[in-house]
Every structure is written in structure tokens, then in C-alpha cells.
Amino acid sequence: MPVRARDSDWEGVRLHVVTGKGGTGKTTVAGALALALASEGGRVLLMEVEGRQGIAQLFDCPPLPYEERKVAVAPGTQTAPGGDVYALTADAESALIEYLEMFYSLRHAGRTLTRLGIVDFATTIAPGLRDVLLTGKAAEATRRRASGHRVYDAVVMDAPPTGRIGRFLNVATEVSGLAKMGPIRGHADTVQSVIRSPETAVHFVTVLEGGLQLGAVIINKVRPTGLTDDQLTAAASGDPDRHELILGLKAAGLENGTGADGTNLAGALAAELSEHATQVLSQREHRRMLTGAGQPCYDLPLITDGMDLAGLYRLAAALREQGAA
Amino acid sequence: MSEATKVPPRLDADRLLDDPRTRIIVCCGSGGVGKTTTAAALGLRAAERGRHVVVLTVDPARRLAQSMDLSSLDNTPRPVPLPESGSAAGGTLHAMMLDMKRTFDEIVEAHAEPGRAEQILANPFYQSLSSSFAGTQEYMAMEKLGQLRRTEQWDLIVVDTPPSRSALDFLDAPQRLSRFLDGRLLKLLTAPTRAGGRAYLKVVNAGFGMITGIVTKVLGAQMLRDVQTFVAALDTMFGGFRERAEDTYRLLQTPGTAFLVVATPEPDALREASYFVERLSEDRMPLAGLILNRVHRSPATRLSAARSLAAAEALLPGGGAAESAYAAGGNGAEGALPDVTRYPLAVAALRLHAERMQLIASERRLAQRFTAAHPGVPVARVIAQPEDVHDLTGLRVVGEGLSAD
Numbered sequence: 001m002p003v004r005a006r007d008s009d010w011e012g013v014r015l016h017v018v019t020g021k022g023g024t025g026k027t028t029v030a031g032a033l034a035l036a037l038a039s040e041g042g043r044v045l046l047m048e049v050e051g052r053q054g055i056a057q058l059f060d061c062p063p064l065p066y067e068e069r070k071v072a073v074a075p076g077t078q079t080a081p082g083g084d085v086y087a088l089t090a091d092a093e094s095a096l097i098e099y100l101e102m103f104y105s106l107r108h109a110g111r112t113l114t115r116l117g118i119v120d121f122a123t124t125i126a127p128g129l130r131d132v133l134l135t136g137k138a139a140e141a142t143r144r145r146a147s148g149h150r151v152y153d154a155v156v157m158d159a160p161p162t163g164r165i166g167r168f169l170n171v172a173t174e175v176s177g178l179a180k181m182g183p184i185r186g187h188a189d190t191v192q193s194v195i196r197s198p199e200t201a202v203h204f205v206t207v208l209e210g211g212l213q214l215g216a217v218i219i220n221k222v223r224p225t226g227l228t229d230d231q232l233t234a235a236a237s238g239d240p241d242r243h244e245l246i247l248g249l250k251a252a253g254l255e256n257g258t259g260a261d262g263t264n265l266a267g268a269l270a271a272e273l274s275e276h277a278t279q280v281l282s283q284r285e286h287r288r289m290l291t292g293a294g295q296p297c298y299d300l301p302l303i304t305d306g307m308d309l310a311g312l313y314r315l316a317a318a319l320r321e322q323g324a325a
Numbered sequence: 326m327s328e329a330t331k332v333p334p335r336l337d338a339d340r341l342l343d344d345p346r347t348r349i350i351v352c353c354g355s356g357g358v359g360k361t362t363t364a365a366a367l368g369l370r371a372a373e374r375g376r377h378v379v380v381l382t383v384d385p386a387r388r389l390a391q392s393m394d395l396s397s398l399d400n401t402p403r404p405v406p407l408p409e410s411g412s413a414a415g416g417t418l419h420a421m422m423l424d425m426k427r428t429f430d431e432i433v434e435a436h437a438e439p440g441r442a443e444q445i446l447a448n449p450f451y452q453s454l455s456s457s458f459a460g461t462q463e464y465m466a467m468e469k470l471g472q473l474r475r476t477e478q479w480d481l482i483v484v485d486t487p488p489s490r491s492a493l494d495f496l497d498a499p500q501r502l503s504r505f506l507d508g509r510l511l512k513l514l515t516a517p518t519r520a521g522g523r524a525y526l527k528v529v530n531a532g533f534g535m536i537t538g539i540v541t542k543v544l545g546a547q548m549l550r551d552v553q554t555f556v557a558a559l560d561t562m563f564g565g566f567r568e569r570a571e572d573t574y575r576l577l578q579t580p581g582t583a584f585l586v587v588a589t590p591e592p593d594a595l596r597e598a599s600y601f602v603e604r605l606s607e608d609r610m611p612l613a614g615l616i617l618n619r620v621h622r623s624p625a626t627r628l629s630a631a632r633s634l635a636a637a638e639a640l641l642p643g644g645g646a647a648e649s650a651y652a653a654g655g656n657g658a659e660g661a662l663p664d665v666t667r668y669p670l671a672v673a674a675l676r677l678h679a680e681r682m683q684l685i686a687s688e689r690r691l692a693q694r695f696t697a698a699h700p701g702v703p704v705a706r707v708i709a710q711p712e713d714v715h716d717l718t719g720l721r722v723v724g725e726g727l728s729a730d
Contacts, residue, residue, distance in 0.1 A: 022356020023594065054593075104542065128453060161356055163384065177449045179548045223680070226673030241670055248671020252636035254628070268625035269674040276677050278711040304683045307592070 009296050009323045013201045015142045015194065016156045018218075019165040020205030025220040027054035028307055029205045029300065030158040032315035036325035038074035038083035039316070042153035045141050046071070047088045049134040050160060055087045060309055066094035068141075075313055083153070088141070095133040103183070128167070128174030132188050135171050139194035162204070169195050169202070206290065208283040217290050218324070221302040225280050227273075235277035240270045298322045333696040336585075336614035336703035338727040342371040345480065347583055349470070349576070350613075353486045354587035355597035359618040362714050362723060363587050363707070364485035365393060368418055369717060370724030371481050372407060375414035379479040383423050383466055383487045392716045393420045400424035402473070408717060419479065425465035429455040432468065432569075441558055450555040462487040463497075467573040474576065496604060583613035588695075590620055590688035595695050602699050614703035616727065617692060621684050621709050630682035637675035640666050 010016070016037070018030040027048065034046040045068060048055050053063050059071040068086045076082030093114050100109060144151040160168050167174055172192035179185040194200060205218045227235065234240055246266045254265060291297050300318055303311040319325055341347055352364040361382050368380035379402050380393070393405050402419035433451075434442050445451050454461060466487055473482050541549050576582065584605055588598035598615060605612045666672055696704065707726045714720055 023358060023589065023591075174453070178453055178551065182546070182548060183542070184548065226669070226676055228669070231670055231673070240674075244668060244670045245674060248640055248668030248674075249636070251668060252639045252671065252675070254632075254636050265625055265628065268623070269678055271624050272678055272681060273670075273674050275711045282712045304680055304687065 008320075008325050010201055010325065013199060014150075014152075014154050015138060015200040016154060017138075017159045017165075017169065017195075017200065017202040018156060018205060019159045019162055019202060020218075020220075021163075022161050024205045024207045025300075026161070026205050027052075027058055027158045028312065028315065029203075029218055029220055030156050031055065031058045031312055032300070032319055033203070033325060034085045034154075034156040035072060035074050035313060035316035036319040037154045037156065038085050039320055039325065040077055040083065041080045042083040043086060043151070044074075044083060045086045045088060045152045045155045046158070047090055047138055047141065047155060048158040049090050049138075050158075051089060051091045053089060054158065055089060058307070058312060059085075059087065064089040066091060066098075072309075075316070086152070088137075090134055090137050092130040092133045095137045099133060099136065099187075103187075128171065128178065129184070131168050132171045132175055132184070132191060135169065135195065136187060136191045139191045142194060142199070159202075165202070171195070206286075208286040208290075217295055217297045218300060218319075219287065219290070219297065220300045222299045223276075223280075223302045225276070227277065227280075232277045232280055235270075235273045236281050238274050240273045240277075242266055242270055245270060245273075296324070298324050330693055331696050331700050333615075333700065333702060333704040336616070336705035338367065338370070338705055338724075339374070341583055341613055342367065342374055342376065342481070346581055348481060348581035349474065349583070350481070350483045351486065351577070351582065351584050352484065352587050352616075353584060353601060355594050358587050358589045358594050359707075360587045361485045362720070363585070363616055363618060363727075364483045365420070366714075366720045366723035366727065367585075368420070368481075368483040369405075369407075369720045370727070371483070372405075372416040372418035373414060373721075373724075375416040376481045377417045377479050378481045378483060379419040379421065379473055380483045380485070381421055381423060381466070381469060381473065382485045383462065390422070392714065392720060400427045400469075405717075423462070423466055423469055425462050426456045428465040428469055429461065437558075445555070445558045448551065448555040448558065450551055451558075464570065468569060471569065471573045471576065496608060496610075578609055578611070580611060582611055584610055585613050585616055587616045587618055589618050590691050592691060595691050599695060599698060602702055612702065614705060615695070615699075617704055617706045619709040620688060620692075620706045621681060623678065623681050623685060625678060626682075626685075628678060628682075630679040630686070633675045633679040633682065637672045637679070640668050640672050640675075642666065 016030075016033060018026050018033065020026045020029075030048075031046060034044045038044040046055060055071065056062060056064050061071055064071075064087055066089065068088045070084050071087040072085040074082035074085060097111065097114060100113075138155055138157050141152055142155045159165055170192075171188045175184060175188040179188070203218055205220050207221045208219060225232065231240065249266055249269075287297075298319060299322070300315050303314070316325075341350070350364075350367060352360045352367070354360050361384070364382060365380055368378045372378045382390075400421065400423065402421040405418040405420050407416070407418055430446060433445050437445060463486070466484065470482060470484055473479065577584075586598045586601050586605075588594040602612060602615070692704070696702070705727050707723055710719070710722065712719075714723060
């Protein structure tokens, strides 16, 4: 573990699980967090579990196989060079084959079982079995050691959405009804002990559109507002100061009323301001509800011109500045 | 505008809703794109135009559920009172939330003899299967759709698909369940119990012995027994399951069904929408069009992002606009630039406008990419609302947006 220049809010946490409602930007946030965590050196594994190849798209590289591959070098700080971000696209079938090989030296049998549809079977009849394979892989990577050292300083998991995260992480309970004893139960219990330990934190990504969760909160796609509270309140009630707007537009050399499309520019901008203000105030309301419980909360700016690597590094920097890594 | 820009045909939602031959509308798309809201808005609009509608929703946000008076999850369609202005056309609106476990239990109870049904309901594998999210929800949504259709109580059913990993799960899950029930592994696992308990200990053939050997080793003997009991108990219902899954699948292929793919103008959502459109055509499912949800517009499109930003900059200290644009004070004695302008509201408005114009341009690019790949797919745009939809009025606004252009 490299010497850290400063503390983050998550000292001691080694498995970061990132969840949130669909469309909130879980993969992006997970990627940014992995970069941020690797900023002071070391090695971070970014893992996705739903086979969507979201990481490959995010880091602009070819589709990833079931294999840990280096996808990025973190930006680094003044005192330390940046560390490495590795990525893994995990799927239940490959995890099963690996599991059978690791614990039973049954690689060939694993293939046979896969051909016969055991994963299909597990997914259909008891998704808990599938989940235990995936969370098991994350737990294994988190605990893996080579020549006495941890292989990864941190593991970031791009996890299933909020609606399914409870079940997904609650492997032991999910499996205990099915396997009261035996190897699967043992495995599930081990995985559960990693997930329940203080080494694991579950972060929630939200975009301030309603819905309440407990835990650490990362607010994604935050739009800055250049307005004061008074201006916001006035604009939200549909009454921004048009006089000031008209004078300003004039000072900036923009014609009003006689615009090329014949519209009233000040009126149009006032309408946009009102919409923006309504949105900001409603978001503030959501934020008040979200942060009421006092958990750490980080804001990530909205990237308007399309998400790319540069945007990802910006988000990683924002996370670090706020102490998330 | 380049010449290559293709304009998609416009999706006429009202025509679809008014056509009495439209009996089922399926709203699909990836998570977080507003499927549930769209389904509810379509249902309301159809009811207000005189149809007898039931909206089958799977996982509505709390406020949306409240807007339709859906406070309890009881697996039964409940009437949604229409405002007076909306009931003039003589339509009605019902809404229900799917309870997948109850739906599954009901199938078991209806199709197995009482003793066996009890055995199935108590089995840990059945309990896991019936209450888990993966697959079962999709299958049960299909099942419920079939049930609602058979009652002939409604002339239009609007279905909101479950929040799956991928929009395709909705089509795949029922198939997966029936494929699973026919699977070789299952046959291998059930063979010993069918042959009568003890035969299980005898190795019938090498391959079989190896498989059960491994399964026992990995799962443990107790778990294997539970699986076998469960599978054997379900055995009598296999035919029923497969038949129903296939029936509903065929129902989806009939011309009375219309698939509406919902997407927001964002890369991931539109990529999923593309997959779905391709898949629907492969499966010969009738696609009605794409609903592009939460599209941004501006009332001042002639003012480009670049000009707007330049104007905002001109109003700031050091900007090109007259020195008189500065507010008094902040003479820079401490080296701090006075970031004060006499027109903060105009600066904020111009910056916001620039941001919005950039967003509009990027949304337009994405939509054009979709249309270039699927030129024949009609598109309807729903303008982004500054706030969540939380009542019937909000739903009506969405519905109106779907029809006007």
C-alpha cells in the first residue's frame, strides 16, 4: 500500500460497491472512483458483473474478456505517480468454471456443466446461486494475496441497480434457504463476511429525481447554477427580473425583440431560467431528504458534451477533492 | 444540417390509441428512461379518448403510484378515478401493480393437485424462484398480461416491462424458463427420482454418474435432494408452463399488439433501444415506434451556444462589453479579479442557455444516429419536464406531448 498524502473518507475500505437506479450513471461513477482511488499509486480493480461491457465503452477499449486487464493509468499527484486501474467483466458462467477449478480442480467438469446449462439452471431456479458466484469473485479479488502482499489495494464493483442490490449482496440469506450446509453454504458465508465487514462500503448514485436510500450518496450529473437564492425563488415562480435581463442582453450586444426568428429573446431566456430554477429547487428538496441522515455526500458535475475519458478523469478529480478517495 | 440527415416518420400516438384493433401496448426500454410514466400517460390518454384501459405496472416510483391511487400491491386492477373533463368520452382507466409471487402461487394452485401444490409452495427452491427478480418477474408479467387479455374486460392493456438488466430480458425470460424446464440438466437431475429413488445410487452410465457426482460434491447432497423434489413436483406442470409461455409469446406477435420502445436521448439508452428494435424485428414482433423521452428544447434556438457563451463572457470583468458593465467595487487591490458584473442574471441566463443548446445538439446527434440505423422506425418526442410527474395532470401533459409535435 503506497503512503498516502492525505486521508479520504473511506480509509480501510477495500471493496467499494457502486449502485443506484437505472440511468443514474453507476458505471461512470464506478470508473471515476477507481481512477480516484488509484491516484496515489497502487492497483485498483474495476469490476462489472452484468456483462454489459460498460467498462470497455467507458475506457474506450475493445470488449473485455473474463480476465483482469489494465485499462488506465490514474493521473497521479505531485508527490506520487498514478497507479493502475485494472478491469474485469465478470459473468456467472466463467466465474463458475473458475470456482470449480479453484476449489475442486474440476475445470473440464465445469465446462460440461456449463454446456448442460447449469448456469441457465442456477439463474432460473435460484438467482442467489448466480449472485454468490459474482460477489464471490469480488470478495476473492479483494482478499487475493501474492507473495505476502495484497494484489489489489481496492476493488470497485459496478453493481446491479438499487432494485436488486439488496438481494445481490445478501448472498448468505439468499442461499441459506437453499443450502443449509455443504460447500455452497460455506462459500456464501465467506463472501458474506467480506461484504458485511468494514472493508466494504456500498455507495449510492442518484440524480436527484426522487427515491430514498441509506448509505453513502454520490450525486451525479449536478448542474451548476449561477443564480442566487432570491433569483432562483423569483425565477421558479415564473418571475425573473426581465428588466435586468433586457439590459444585460443589450450590454452584451444581443438584440432583443427583433431577433432573427422574431422572438423575444429576453422572454425566451426568462422561460429557460424559470425551468432551470424549478428544477434546482426540486433537486434541493431531494438533496435535503438524501443528506438528512448525515452520510457523506459527493457531487459530480453533469458532463454535457458526451462522456469520454477526459470527462471521466474530471469526475475522478472531483471525487478526490471531496475526500471520496 | 447535413444532407445526410434523415427525418424519421412521426409516431402518431393518438392514432395508435384510437385504433380499436390496438389491444396491447408494451412499453419497453432500459432502466431509468421513464417506461412506467410513459405507460401510465398512454393509459390515461387512451381512457380519456374513450378506451377501456388497464395499465399493468411492475415497479412504479412511489409518487407515480400515488398519482394513480395505487397504494397497495394487491395484484388486482383498481379503478383510477378520471377527472370530470376526462370521462366525457366514456372511457375508463384501471391500474394494477404486479405481485409476481402471488401470480406464481396462483398458477401453481390452479394447475397442480392440492397435495402437490402445497409441496411445491413449501419447497425452498420454489420460494427462491418465485420471489427472485431475475426472470420470474418478466415471466409473471407475461402471465398476467395473458390473464388480463383473456378476461376481455378491457379493450386496451398497457404493459410496463420490468426493470431488467437489459430490455431484451423481457423477451428472453419466458423462453429461458421454458427452455430450462426442458433442459438436459433437469432431465439428468430428475432421472433418478423418476426411476424411483434408489436407482440414483446406481451409476446408469458414466456421463450421468460424473454429473451427479459433481453436482453432489458442489451443491451438497441435501441441496440436490431439494432440487430433485422441487423439479419432480413441478414435473406435472411442465406442459402447462411451456404452453402458456408460448401462448403469450404468440399473442405478442399478433397485429393487435404494439411495442413502443422508450429511450432517453442518451448513448446507453439509445443503444439498448437499437438492440431492442433489431430483436423485435427478428422475432416478428410488431414495433409501433420509438418514444424519445425527456428531450430538451429551447424557445431561443437562434442564439447558438457559442454566441450565448461569448455574450456572457462579454458581460464579465475583462470581457469585451463596455467597462460600464462592471459593478462598482472590487478594484483588484489584493490581486483578486472582481468576478462581479452588473448583470448577474443575464450572465446566468446566457450560460444556462449555452448549456442547453449544447445538450440539444448532443441529443439531436444521438437521435440522428438511431434514425440512420433504423430509418423506418417512427419517433415521438416527449419534452423534458422540470419536475417528476406526480399526479394525473402531469401524466396528461406527458400524454399530450406524445401526440402533438
